[in-house]
Amino acid sequence: MSIENWYECTQLKVKPEQLNVFPAPVVYWIAESKYVDGFTLRAIYSKEILVGFLVFCTTPDQDDNYWIPALMIDEKHQGKGHGKAALEALIQLMSMSHCKRIMIGHRPDNPIAGKLYETLGFKKVSEEVIDGEIIRVLETV
Template sequence: MINFREITRENFDDCLFLEVTEEQEDFVASTTFSLAESKIFTENIPLAIYDGDIMVGFIMYGLDPDDNEYWLSRLLIDQKHQKNGHGRQAVEKFLTMITEKYQLKKVLLSFEPENKVAEKLYLSLGFKHTGKIIDDELVLEYIF
């Protein structure tokens, strides 16, 4: 069962050592970078993804002050835990959590166009292409 937990002193090291495969490194920022970014851009909320008591990934979201929209800005499943449905379960859990917490009408995300696995996952969960490109990444939206 997937659940989200805050990054704390107790799980910080585990979070730092989450890694994607070498082929995926250009598709998602490291947890080290993401945690540093969340300290400067405090609207970003980083969370560890757990399957029971095992950390399997990292997710970060937040309200973008430029467009006043909520964005899923990071999703990373550790290479040792990929292909087990954790990414799908994490996004489903995220969508449920964010609507309950903020009563949103939509949420946005962007991804590298070469990341066909991510695109397939997001589209299968109901995200739609917006036609927008930000920093060479394709933008998708999920309408609640």
């Protein structure tokens, strides 16, 4: 994400029925990134078309976990493999940066996200829902 496309990113949105699983608009993540150290934002493109947005951490938490706080594909571009392709590229980037444990969460009522994360190797940390999310981990070593 850059000065050239930040506003276009704020126009991305999920389907109305998905607001319960992705309630924060992109503008929230842009604002939070200005105050939380280590949040990195990326626009997701398919060729030259903006299709989504993601947030990842470039610094680990106290347990040496690197988090992906948000991944969102615009309502018009869902179901086309953009989320999977973006996560695959991000996992590769984070692995090259020596991230050994990548963490991601999703709401229990978002089985599509859960299935996507499982196909990429993310395992449930526990069956317990933590802060409203199922937490998953990917060991990259």
